[in-house]
Amino acid sequence: MKRFLKVTDIGDLKQALKDAFEVKKNPYAFSELGKNKTIILVFFNSSLRTRLSSQKAAMNLGMNVMVLDINKDGWKLETEMGVVMDSDKPEHIKEAVPVIGQYCDLIGVRSFATFENKEDDYSEKVLNQFIQYSGVPVISLESATRHPLQSFADLITIEEFKQKERPKVVLTWAPHPRALPQAVANSFAEWMKEADVEFVITHPKGYELADEFTEGVTVEYDQKKAFEGADFIYAKNWSSYTDYGQVTCQDMSWTVDEEKMALTNNAKFMHCLPVRRNMIVTDGVIESENSLVVQEAANRVVSAQTVIKKMLENL
Ligand SMILES: CCC[C@H](NC(C)=O)C(=O)O
Numbered sequence: 483m484k485r486f487l488k489v490t491d492i493g494d495l496k497q498a499l500k501d502a503f504e505v506k507k508n509p510y511a512f513s514e515l516g517k518n519k520t521i522i523l524v525f526f527n528s529s530l531r532t533r534l535s536s537q538k539a540a541m542n543l544g545m546n547v548m549v550l551d552i553n554k555d556g557w558k559l560e561t562e563m564g565v566v567m568d569s570d571k572p573e574h575i576k577e578a579v580p581v582i583g584q585y586c587d588l589i590g591v592r593s594f595a596t597f598e599n600k601e602d603d604y605s606e607k608v609l610n611q612f613i614q615y616s617g618v619p620v621i622s623l624e625s626a627t628r629h630p631l632q633s634f635a636d637l638i639t640i641e642e643f644k645q646k647e648r649p650k651v652v653l654t655w656a657p658h659p660r661a662l663p664q665a666v667a668n669s670f671a672e673w674m675k676e677a678d679v680e681f682v683i684t685h686p687k688g689y690e691l692a693d694e695f696t697e698g699v700t701v702e703y704d705q706k707k708a709f710e711g712a713d714f715i716y717a718k719n720w721s722s723y724t725d726y727g728q729v730t731c732q733d734m735s736w737t738v739d740e741e742k743m744a745l746t747n748n749a750k751f752m753h754c755l756p757v758r759r760n761m762i763v764t765d766g767v768i769e770s771e772n773s774l775v776v777q778e779a780a781n782r783v784v785s786a787q788t789v790i791k792k793m794l795e796n797l
């Protein structure tokens with residue numbers, strides 16, 4: 483495995499889940515695998531869970547770990563080709579990335595959508611330059627269009643807590659004061675399409691995700707109807723893809739509350755965090771016994787460790 487960017491990179495999903503539960507059961511069983519191997523985690527954006535869980539996962543495997551907030555601790559990077567570098571960016575990504583690659587065996591990189599250019603975001607311009615120039619395997623720590631470590635952890639959590647063979651899983655949009663990327667929603671949809679679940683997406687008109695992620699998926703514009711009989715409710719905000727990066731709806735009736743959760747089949751509540759309480763979800767729901775947000779975050783160590791282990795085994 484030379485890259486982990488999307489669901490197809492993990493190979494057979496059932497086998498990946500088996501591997502994940504083996505890692506979860508014995509997290510220190512493979513601590514020799516990473517001896518004298520180094521991973522560098524590069525962040526263009528903030529993080530709590532990804533930053534901590536990826537370090538923990540690598541340390542469980544015996545690796546050396548370095549973390550770089552590239553635009554704070556490094557030099558602001560120019561990513562455009564052929565430009566005269568007379569702006570506030572003293573270093574080009576075409577130098578920085580091969581150099582980082584000299585110091586490690588694996589790279590994790592977080593680079594959110596900037597909304598400056600839909601084409602640049604959806605062609606994964608920054609992530610692909612790490613793949614092209616680093617010379618080492620690359621793991622996405624959330625890119626412009628996907629968040630695979632999160633989605634893998636989400637699927638692990640659903641497998642752990644499902645009460646039936648093929649649960650109904652609902653991805654619901656919810657309001658947020660800022661324009662957020664589509665990455666988490668895209669990625670969740672991509673993984674749920676490959677999983678053995680009944681999958682439904684619900685969102686206001688104008689918040690349709692890109693076809694590549696939702697082809698064949700049921701989209702229900704009536705949130706309450708979508709919630710009926712659900713076993714898992716996965717809430718996330720995202721800005722409009724069609725009206726790229728715009729917040730065209732802040733309808734607070736989409737907030738996930740107890741009344742809507744009562745329409746479900748005693749569903750578990752999930753969110754990748756960070757979450758804006760009483761925008762995305764009410765205090766009552768996120769604090770209820772059906773809330774899995776902490777267990778979901780704990781499984782971020784499992785998803786990262788399973789992926790890093792697979793990469794180390796194929797170095
Ligand atoms: C800028 C906000 C980033 C946020 N990340 C997560 C993990 O929620 C998101 O993808 O919406």
Ligand SMILES: NC(=O)OP(=O)(O)O
Pocket residue numbers: 528529530531532533624632754755756
């Ligand atoms: N869910 C997630 O990736 O959290 P962070 O943005 O805090 O890493």
